[in-house]
Amino acid sequence: MSTESKITKLLAGICLNYGTSLQTIVRQFxxxxxxxxxxxxIDELHDRGYVHSIEKSPKGIFAQITSEGNEKAKDxxxxxxx
Numbered sequence: 001m002s003t004e005s006k007i008t009k010l011l012a013g014i015c016l017n018y019g020t021s022l023q024t025i026v027r028q029f030x031x032x033x034x035x036x037x038x039x040x041x042i043d044e045l046h047d048r049g050y051v052h053s054i055e056k057s058p059k060g061i062f063a064q065i066t067s068e069g070n071e072k073a074k075d076x077x078x079x080x081x082x
Contacts, residue, residue: 006031007041008076011050014065015073021060035061045069 013025022042026033033041042063045051050069055062065073 001032003041006033006037007044010038010041011045011065011069011073012076012080014045014051014063015070015077018065019062021062023060 009029009031010022010025013020013029013031014022017025017028022038023035025031026038038061039056042051042054042061045063046054048069050066050072051063052066053062053064
């Protein structure tokens with residue numbers, strides 16, 4: 001799976017799983033990613049303006065989706081089910 005595909009699935013996962021750690025989201029969505037790779041993906045989503053308030057703790061990595069990220073995720077999900 002390409003990095004762009006992983007980032008897209010991660011964004012959809014964040015949209016659908018508010019307050020869930022990114023490690024849990026990648027497991028649920030079948031995304032194979034190490035913690036450093038996950039950090040790179042969330043940094044990319046932050047740079048694109050799709051997430052904010054990135055929090056790294058012993059419990060995992062957490063991020064809040066922005067309104068722009070929510071719209072992008074909705075578009076992706078609508079496309080996936082169409």
